[in-house]
Amino acid sequence: MDIEIEHLVKDFGRVRALDDVSLHIERGMFGLLGPNGAGKTTLMRIITTLLPLTSGQVKVGGKDVMRDPGFVRRHLGYIPQDFGFYRSLNAYELLDYIGTMKGLSRAERQREISTLLEQVNLTKDAKRRVGGYSGGMKQRLGIAQALLGNPQLIVVDEPTAGLDPEERIRFRNLLTHLSGQRTVLLSTHIVADIEASCSAVAVLKQGRVIFSGTPDQLLRHAEGHVWQLEIEPREYETLESAYRIVSSRAVNGHMQVRVVARENPLKRGAPAPAGLEEGYIAAMSRAEEKEMRHA
């Protein structure tokens, strides 16, 4: 189920949270990256019909989200950034409740809930109070509720915060698996999650799309701009004030640093292969340079 976003603007009073956003999102897994306050949650809330837009147009499966919100809601599963659960219910009761809200019949609920609990590996905890679940279990329950009614579009807002690495990978793999037949829109701060699972990615910055393409194309923003060098600890501040340091570690009293920069830092850097995170940083710096020129 495709999402077509054309010249979308969203204002909260004087704050322009989304500024002329146009994106085309197709089947598979689509990643949304961007710093805090970039507008990721706002965009997702508009797509999921929870928030009205100011101007522009958003269509899900060919239907306008403002004119036909019921259609979108019927085909949508949403895992919000802050997931408020009814802590005193158990997983089965909770899914049964949400399934009822989605308009599923009793027989459909019975069939779907046991399959979903199996799929997210919560069958044996289905009768436990949700309030006592770990972060990972809550996330998996979040997926299960989103999948009720077999939606063709799944929107997931920053799902991996607070998950341990193994849970994160499990969660990611589950989403990738689901995206085979559906559209999954995923927002995250973790570039590695995008690298591992998304076929397309967009970067938002202050409400604007500064990049949209494949992870490979994003990575290429940093090609030829990644340098590795060894510095003395006292040089760190000078380097940091002039360049974007992406990583540093102490080695035998020296420091080994990686830097994203157009020119060779301190003229001592060795060119290094770019990673997706560095592509992201390079795209952000490019956007900032552009803003400065226009300021």
Ligand SMILES: Nc1ncnc2c1ncn2[C@@H]1O[C@H](COP(=O)(O)OP(=O)(O)OP(=O)(O)O)[C@@H](O)[C@H]1O
């Ligand atoms: N209900 C609201 N009322 C007023 N301003 C809002 C509201 N929701 C969001 N904003 C503003 O809109 C901008 C975008 O916020 P949004 O939550 O969409 O960003 P985000 O990319 O999801 O950030 P994060 O990575 O921190 O989750 C911010 O400036 C935020 O303060």
Ligand SMILES: [Mg+2]
């Ligand atoms: Mg957010």
